[in-house]
Amino acid sequence: xxxxxxxxxxxxxxxxxxxxxxxxxxxxxxxxxxxxxxxxxxxxxxxxxxxxxxxxxxxxxxxxxxxxxxxxxxxxxxxxxxxxxxxxxxxxxxxxxxxxxxxxxxxxxxxxxxxxxxxxxxxxxxxxxxxxxxxxxxxxxxxxxxxxxxxxxxxxxxxxxxxxxxxxxxxxxxxxxxxxxxxxxxxxxxxxxxxxxxxxxxxxxxxxx
Amino acid sequence: xxxxxxxxxxxxxxxxxxxxxxxxxxxxxxxxxxxxxxxxxxxxxxxxxxxxxxxxxxxxxxxxxxxxxxxxxxxxxxxxxxxxxxxxxxxxxxxxxxxxxxxxxxx
Numbered sequence: 001x002x003x004x005x006x007x008x009x010x011x012x013x014x015x016x017x018x019x020x021x022x023x024x025x026x027x028x029x030x031x032x033x034x035x036x037x038x039x040x041x042x043x044x045x046x047x048x049x050x051x052x053x054x055x056x057x058x059x060x061x062x063x064x065x066x067x068x069x070x071x072x073x074x075x076x077x078x079x080x081x082x083x084x085x086x087x088x089x090x091x092x093x094x095x096x097x098x099x100x101x102x103x104x105x106x107x108x109x110x111x112x113x114x115x116x117x118x119x120x121x122x123x124x125x126x127x128x129x130x131x132x133x134x135x136x137x138x139x140x141x142x143x144x145x146x147x148x149x150x151x152x153x154x155x156x157x158x159x160x161x162x163x164x165x166x167x168x169x170x171x172x173x174x175x176x177x178x179x180x181x182x183x184x185x186x187x188x189x190x191x192x193x194x195x196x197x198x199x200x201x202x203x204x205x206x207x208x209x
Numbered sequence: 210x211x212x213x214x215x216x217x218x219x220x221x222x223x224x225x226x227x228x229x230x231x232x233x234x235x236x237x238x239x240x241x242x243x244x245x246x247x248x249x250x251x252x253x254x255x256x257x258x259x260x261x262x263x264x265x266x267x268x269x270x271x272x273x274x275x276x277x278x279x280x281x282x283x284x285x286x287x288x289x290x291x292x293x294x295x296x297x298x299x300x301x302x303x304x305x306x307x308x309x310x311x312x313x314x315x316x
Contacts, residue, residue, distance in 0.1 A: 008306075009250050016253030028212050057284070125280050182211045195287055202283075 023187075032189035033179035039193070040152035040173035048145040048170055051075050051084045052134055054127065054158060055091030058100035064107075067151060071174040072104045074149045076111045078172065084147055088119045088137065090130055127154070127199075128208050131161040139166070147172050153196030160209040255299030262291050262298075 025031055053075035056068025064072065068091065079087045087108060091100025101120035108118055121137055124130040138146075145168045150158050152173040162169045180186050203209045230236040266286040273281050 012250040012253030012257070012303075013246060014253065015256050016249035016251070019252055019256045020249070028216055125282065183215055186212075199283070 026190040027183035027187050030179050030186070032186050032193060035193055036152045036173075036175055036189060039156050040175065041155075041171060043172045044170040045078070045081075045083060045147070045172065046170060047082075048084045048147045049141075049143040050086040050088055050138055050145075051078045051147045051149065052088045052162070053090060053104065054130055054148070054150040054154065055100055055124065058091060058094055058097065058103060060093075060095035060097040062098040062103055064100065064103055067174070068100060068104070070176075071149050071151070072107055074172060074174040075104075076108050076113060078147055078149070079108075079113055079117070080111070086117055086119060086141075086143070087113060088121065088134060090121045090124060090134070092122050092125060127158050128161055128203070131158070131165045134162070135165040135167075144168055145170065149174055151175050151192065151196075153193045154199075157196065157200045157203050157209060161203075164209070251300060251303045254303045255296050258299040258302070259291060259295035262295055266291075 053071050056071055057065040058068060059065075072089065075087055075089065078084065089101045089104040089108065091104065093099045099120070099122040101122045105115075105118050105120050109115055119137060121130070121133045124133040134146075144166075146162065147170050148155070148158060148162055148167075149172045152175050155171045155173060159169050159171050180189060200209070227241075231238050263286060267283060270281045270283050270286060273279070
């Protein structure tokens with residue numbers, strides 16, 4: 001009978017209701033943007049020993065993803081503002097194509113950054129590996145303070161990893177500074193935040209941070 | 210602006226659907242609450258399938274990383290297609306459950 005709601009149905013209804021409320025709030029309120037701002041903290045743009053731009057994604061044909069481009073541009077901007085003498089660009093390759101770090105380095109040189117101010121690291125595959133590789137690269141150079149460039153959601157996981165590696169970290173989010181109005185953009189932003197939250201949770205459980 | 214426009218339009222088509230259902234098709238208004246409940250159950254089932262699919266795929270990635278000598282990125286499971294597949298799975302499973310609750314039709 002209709003009035004008899006089985007126990008499983010009640011669970012499904014509750015999950016369904018929660019999902020719909022979450023979807024509507026994500027799409028029609030600035031929640032994702034506010035959460036992003038909160039996670040980004042206020043960036044500390046102070047002179048540092050190096051600018052570290054974390055990897056995003058590159059297609060097998062050598063096209064940087066939008067997020068990778070954003071991070072690269074932010075790193076270039078910080079260098080051009082004279083905030084650090086070295087720019088470290090990270091990122092490996094996908095499917096045997098060119099490495100993200102080398103494509104980014106070419107981009108940086110096109111923007112007038114001298115080749116000897118650019119360092120690349122192409123072997124790291126995870127954020128944890130990036131922290132370890134950057135440590136190996138920068139420790140012999142006596143680098144202590146870094147401007148760490150990545151998206152705000154990722155900073156929550158990347159910052160403690162780099163602090164554990166021995167750096168004093170100034171997080172610089174690469175996200176656009178204006179909130180999106182289109183529901184699709186808000187949903188996309190929330191999706192990134194959820195993904196990064198799960199990544200953060202995994203790193204916490206695994207004891208990496 | 211865009212969000213307001215979309216929300217207003219969805220509100221209008223929902224009201225339109227209510228009138229079509231109630232007036233043109235003669236559906237009883239009193240049954241709308243139960244129908245919404247059924248819709249929530251289906252959405253819930255789709256979300257359960259989505260969670261199971263994503264959790265399983267992440268576990269598979271971690272196992273492959275641990276056993277094989279190749280690296281598989283956890284971002285490989287981050288694909289919108291999971292939502293579509295979970296939709297199909299969830300709705301099919303929910304229909305199956307619903308049909309099991311109904312009396313057998315004879316054949």
